[in-house]
Amino acid sequence: MKQSKKSKVSKFILIGYLAYIIFVLLYFYVFTDSNLPAKYKGTFVDPNTFMDHKEAKISTSYSTLKNVLYFISIPLDWIVLSLLLLSGIIGKLGESLKKLTRFHFIQVFLYFFFVSVLTYLITLPLDLYRFKLSTKYGLTVQSFNSWMKDEIIGFWVNFAIMYFVIYVVYLLIKKQPKKWWITTWLLSIPFTIFLTFIQPVIIDPLYNDFYPLKDKKLEEKIVSLAKEANIPAHRVYEVNMSAKTTTYNAYVTGIGKNARIVLWDTTLKGLTDEEILFIMAHEMSHYVNKDIYKAMFGTLVGSLVGLFIIDRLMKLTLSRNREYNSPDKMMVVLTLFLLFSGIVGFISEPISNAVSRHAEKKADLYAVKLTNDAEAGIIAFQKLSKNSLTQVDPPFLVKFFRYDHPTMLERMKYLEEAKK
Template identity: 30%
Template sequence: MEQDSPTGARTGLVVAALAGAVFVVLAVVLVPWHWFPGEHVHAVADDSVFTKAQIEHNEHVGWMFRLPSWANLAIGLGVSLWLGLSKRGSRIVQRMPGPWWTQVLLATGVLTVIVWVAQLPLSARGQQVARSEGLSSQGWGSWLLDGLIGTGVAWAFTAIGVLVVLAIARRAPRTWPAWAAAAGACLAMIGSFVYPVVVEPLFNDFTSLPDGRLRTEIFALAEKEKVPIDDVLVADASRRTTTLNAYVSGFGSTRRVVLYDNVLTDLPRAETEVIVAHELGHAKHDDVLVGTVLGAVGSASGIGLLGWLLSRRRLLDRAGADGPGDPRVIPLVLALAAVGAFVASPVQNTISRAVEARADLTSLEATGDPDTFVQMQRQLTLKSLADPTPPRVSQFWFGSHPTVLQRVGLARLFERVGE
């Protein structure tokens, strides 16, 4: 029986441990774990915010989305593991023409498309539900084009990462996990920085918020929260969706505050200001940058663990690869990355919920209007048909925001403490 190769194994474990320790320290210091300092936030009763009919309908729609989404996640993981833990994937790589780096680029694209196609039927089911419930204003051709563009973006980012990792593994077979972890962290930072100006314009057109009372009040809010902004952008989201949203992306010179255009038409000005104050809260606390740094360090730890796993001879033989620098290892790398992303989801989303709660609190402090905050949350939930009472395991694993009932509870706590 062949022994595991020591190449990269020890370095990988050291990198995984050190980066993991740095991640824990940064998370303890940077993440606002207490949603309301000195108090515990309790979710309010669902019938204090919504009618029984609204609750039942939103819960029903929630399951109509949730079950296909869970099934698609299982399909994606299953197909990735089916390709990565067998020689099926390595045979696809072997058929790719050209030198090793060309094989990396082409094979990554083919494998990405295979997973996308496998998930397409259930993705279409989700779109069908969105259309039937009035949540999507997008035709099937436009929806499919978005899927192709999204798959292309995923291929580009994935191919660059895999290409860098394999190039380093070929150059430094014993220490590659350390160098690849550093490179992976840098790529994560660069990706987050360029995303608003490189990727977002592929899906939406952006214009400046027109001059007027709302723009003046938003800039006054920004000044109150001590957040320097040059502009507020409006995305033409209504050509795809009827749901209401706003977000902050990028950091440094690429940071942008974006409103969906239907927010401006479907919500009163006061509720729009509450939404903007929330997004300015993200900007005030540099949440995108903090999340990017945590993601970069987490990626470094994951690459270290990948280095250890790719030293396992049995695993490499099962995948039909000679080592971490062999292009035939690509399907295995993608499979392990998919599993890693799934396992890391609870950590990522627990952090995200804490950050979102702080932005909510910042919005409440800036506007001093908990009643409008509650009405805004109610409107967003009804407009998006979001489930006010998601299953606990779903909220723990996949919930990136507090539930609407927790957010209303935060507003009511703010109201009581301020009295």
């Protein structure tokens, strides 16, 4: 591709991003109606029935702003990688690294470190604004130093994992240019299982302190509930999140002997025992239905399809740009891999979200059967909405691209139906 054409493409990308930002702003602030449909006004799903007017208004404004920031930030990495390719910087960097050292693992390390730091610094202002925003609205009580510590830990954890992936891809593309994607996928199977296994005991404790549930009376109730579901309740953990946030959460993590249910200490303080038991029953459903294993299987199937598409996109790009398609342009090839991985991953997100929403609905309904207390679930969801300033009925694009759970409106509606 000639330099003049590259310059035009670069301008087109920047103008396109500006147009995209305008579209996002128009979608959320002009075309989207944040009001509930009239038939739900004044009902138990209406925020104005469990929030005061000011809280309901703040919830809408905060959620809208948060979603705008999310959609604006999504293409930034792709734009940075595209501009690096078009400017020729990546090709020159690869040539310089070959002169600097003959060791491939060092070349790839320095290349990926450069790309990671650059993309991190470019997206940092938006991340910092999100932090300030959540602090302003009272959702975050974490100090800036503590937040930066988590950011740095997150950067290095992600860097270490992705560097390993990138280096393996680098070696496979060099040795198996036609079937690298198949071998990469086969190697990803044990790697994915290993990461899921060590997540609760190695990665998560880097950010927070985990310990067995302190409230022994509540623990007895959970143990009793777990016995009904034939689940080992000794894997219920509490995590100290009150030093960072005021929001509530609970989740299932890990596999095998490391599988556990985790409750934030904020959840324990903000919900009643009945509401917590409903949340616990929901999480127990994930054990019973083996949702973690199903999600892992879905991830592996999706990655196979994704790697195939990425391989085809890379080959198409390289065939149209002869200067990229040479043995000394491996850093360019890796940049294409990162670029297309991000795009394909984002495009596939709605599919995984839809599957997840189905599993989460089943978990909610399982919790109703196990506790026989749908009302506790409805009140818990009302409190969760109020506490996290979450929109009960978010815009379509938000649900489509962001929600791996049903909306609060949907969850409260089918719990109410389950009472009948």
